[in-house]
Amino acid sequence: MLFNKKKKEEKKAQILKEKLAEQTAQEIAAQIESVEKEYQAQQKVLEKQIDLPEEEKKQKSSLFSKIKKGLSKTKHMLVGGLNELSGEEAIDDDFLDDLEDRLLASDIGITTTEKIIGIIKNKIAAYDIKSQSEAVKTVKSIIHNILDHGDLSLPVAASGPTVYLFVGVNGVGKTTSIGKIAAKFKQEGKKVLVAAGDTFRAAAIEQLAEWCKRADVDIIANEINSDPAATMYEATARAVSEKYDVLLCDTSGRLHTKKNLMEELSKMQKVIRKNIPEAPHASLLVLDANTGQNAIMQTKEFSSLIGLDGLIITKLDGTAKGGVVIGIVNEFEIPIYFIGVGEGLDDLQPFSARIFADSLFD
Numbered sequence: 001m002l003f004n005k006k007k008k009e010e011k012k013a014q015i016l017k018e019k020l021a022e023q024t025a026q027e028i029a030a031q032i033e034s035v036e037k038e039y040q041a042q043q044k045v046l047e048k049q050i051d052l053p054e055e056e057k058k059q060k061s062s063l064f065s066k067i068k069k070g071l072s073k074t075k076h077m078l079v080g081g082l083n084e085l086s087g088e089e090a091i092d093d094d095f096l097d098d099l100e101d102r103l104l105a106s107d108i109g110i111t112t113t114e115k116i117i118g119i120i121k122n123k124i125a126a127y128d129i130k131s132q133s134e135a136v137k138t139v140k141s142i143i144h145n146i147l148d149h150g151d152l153s154l155p156v157a158a159s160g161p162t163v164y165l166f167v168g169v170n171g172v173g174k175t176t177s178i179g180k181i182a183a184k185f186k187q188e189g190k191k192v193l194v195a196a197g198d199t200f201r202a203a204a205i206e207q208l209a210e211w212c213k214r215a216d217v218d219i220i221a222n223e224i225n226s227d228p229a230a231t232m233y234e235a236t237a238r239a240v241s242e243k244y245d246v247l248l249c250d251t252s253g254r255l256h257t258k259k260n261l262m263e264e265l266s267k268m269q270k271v272i273r274k275n276i277p278e279a280p281h282a283s284l285l286v287l288d289a290n291t292g293q294n295a296i297m298q299t300k301e302f303s304s305l306i307g308l309d310g311l312i313i314t315k316l317d318g319t320a321k322g323g324v325v326i327g328i329v330n331e332f333e334i335p336i337y338f339i340g341v342g343e344g345l346d347d348l349q350p351f352s353a354r355i356f357a358d359s360l361f362d
């Protein structure tokens with residue numbers, strides 16, 4: 001009897017042991033599985049981390065080469081000119097005059113040229129620089145510093161549609177820039193509406209419609225010679241009711257000296273605010289880099305007459321006057337958001353002061 005009990009106990013213990021062993025094996029297998037899963041997940045994260053910089057590097061280098069190519073004429077004028085001056089001889093008045101001429105020739109502007117020459121003269125007086133090559137090196141680093149502002153993104157509405165109003169003189173690239181920006185937003189998955197506020201010419205509406213077709217975004221357009229403010233009213237109402245993310249408003253080209261046309265722009269801003277009180281979230285002045293110093297005049301005038309939140313500088317690819325970008329960054333608090341370096345869809349690039357400076361000097 002006692003023997004039987006002992007045997008039963010032994011058997012029970014054996015079963016328990018086996019069960020325990022089985023359980024432990026299952027637990028270990030589960031643990032291994034979870035560790036493996038974790039490892040695989042970590043691998044994926046690591047792979048992504050490795051992939052990302054590569055991808056970014058590729059994107060950055062293609063952006064860099066695009067901008068560098070676009071700026072080649074300006075680079076030739078500005079940096080090529082400076083390098084010609086760069087000798088080991090001592091600095092004299094002739095050298096300083098020559099330096100000043102070359103800065104002005106690359107359209108940096110009088111104010112910024114005077115600032116650069118002033119710093120150079122102070123450094124000479126303080127015996128910080130003696131040779132011409134040291135002076136040229138210093139000019140390059142001053143320009144780097146002027147340009148070296150933080151890169152900014154366009155303001156975005158806290159809620160509801162974000163409205164951007166594009167203004168500028170005739171033919172600077174407003175409509176083309178809207179087309180390119182519309183395509184960018186569309187690619188980001190945003191719902192985009194474009195308002196044809198240039199009711200002055202039938203061709204202007206057709207041109208914008210063509211860009212919208214290409215970018216696959218919606219357009220709102222009225223008849224030729226109708227009041228552009230009415231188009232703005234309709235567009236903002238539709239942007240709100242149909243929950244658009246972005247509304248891009250085109251306007252006809254106008255000279256900053258034409259008072260009635262500038263008042264028309266103020267009226268458009270007011271009408272836009274009727275449906276979206278904090279809009280336009282940015283009134284953007286489009287400037288053609290070819291106009292050089294006139295771009296500075298246009299910025300001053302548009303800014304004082306209608307208020308500006310940002311700038312777009314186009315056609316840098318076709319000009320040696322890209323130095324104007326340096327003058328604008330130095331003279332105005334208004335940020336440059338995009339630069340145009342060609343006519344292609346991806347030739348309008350977000351402005352990066354650092355990439356701009358590196359493209360000029362590297």
Ligand SMILES: Nc1nc2c(ncn2[C@@H]2O[C@H](COP(=O)(O)OP(=O)(O)OP(=O)(O)O)[C@@H](O)[C@H]2O)c(=O)[nH]1
Nearest residue numbers: 170171172173174175176253314315340341342343
């Ligand atoms: N090379 C080059 N051409 C550009 C660039 N941006 C615009 N253009 C060209 O400039 C010309 C005028 O562009 P539009 O977009 O029609 O200019 P706009 O300001 O809307 O003109 P208006 O409506 O007449 O005042 C077009 O032929 C564009 O292709 C650029 O960055 N580089």
Ligand SMILES: [Mg+2]
Nearest residue numbers: 174175198204
């Ligand atoms: Mg236009």
